[in-house]
Amino acid sequence: MFAKQKITPYLWFDTQAEEAALFYTSLFKDSRIVSVNHYGDAGPRPKGSVLTVVFELAGQSFVALNGGPQFPFTEAISLFVNCDTQTEVDALWEKLLEGGQAQMCGWLKDRYGVSWQIVPGRLGEMLADPDPVRAQRVTEVMLRMVKLDLAALEEAYGHG
Numbered sequence: 001m002f003a004k005q006k007i008t009p010y011l012w013f014d015t016q017a018e019e020a021a022l023f024y025t026s027l028f029k030d031s032r033i034v035s036v037n038h039y040g041d042a043g044p045r046p047k048g049s050v051l052t053v054v055f056e057l058a059g060q061s062f063v064a065l066n067g068g069p070q071f072p073f074t075e076a077i078s079l080f081v082n083c084d085t086q087t088e089v090d091a092l093w094e095k096l097l098e099g100g101q102a103q104m105c106g107w108l109k110d111r112y113g114v115s116w117q118i119v120p121g122r123l124g125e126m127l128a129d130p131d132p133v134r135a136q137r138v139t140e141v142m143l144r145m146v147k148l149d150l151a152a153l154e155e156a157y158g159h160g
Contacts, residue, residue, distance in 0.1 A: 009062050017052065028057045030056070033054075034056060083119060083121060093147050103146070141155075
């Protein structure tokens with residue numbers, strides 16, 4: 001069974017599609033594995049091995065494919081997570097970073113090579129402020145951060 005939404009992200013893994021989907025669904029509320037499909041006699045992988053995993057993260061459908069090592073993930077696409085609190089930022093950051101690599105401005109690569117942006121939702125409001133000086137201060141502080149710190153961003157926003 002494939003996702004019913006109009007557009008569904010399709011993630012290409014080497015052999016870790018099911019492992020990654022299980023990991024991701026453990027991190028977000030309203031998440032589940034919908035179906036696991038296996039290779040048949042036609043191959044190209046061994047019969048019975050996992051072909052695709054359909055899963056939902058916070059109600060958003062995804063498909064993970066075990067397609068082989070030809071196409072590794074890059075930062076050219078990322079999964080943006082809009083967090084309500086610093087506690088949520090911290091928890092997701094810590095879990096997704098296990099075996100992964102921290103990057104700048106709230107970005108990280110997880111253990112599977114998937115890029116994530118873990119962002120406090122309030123940041124968008126601050127960056128869109130009609131006062132360009134306030135928005136610029138927030139931008140300057142954000143550009144120096146690895147994991148985003150909402151209190152420091154709020155301080156820069158409110159300063160002056």
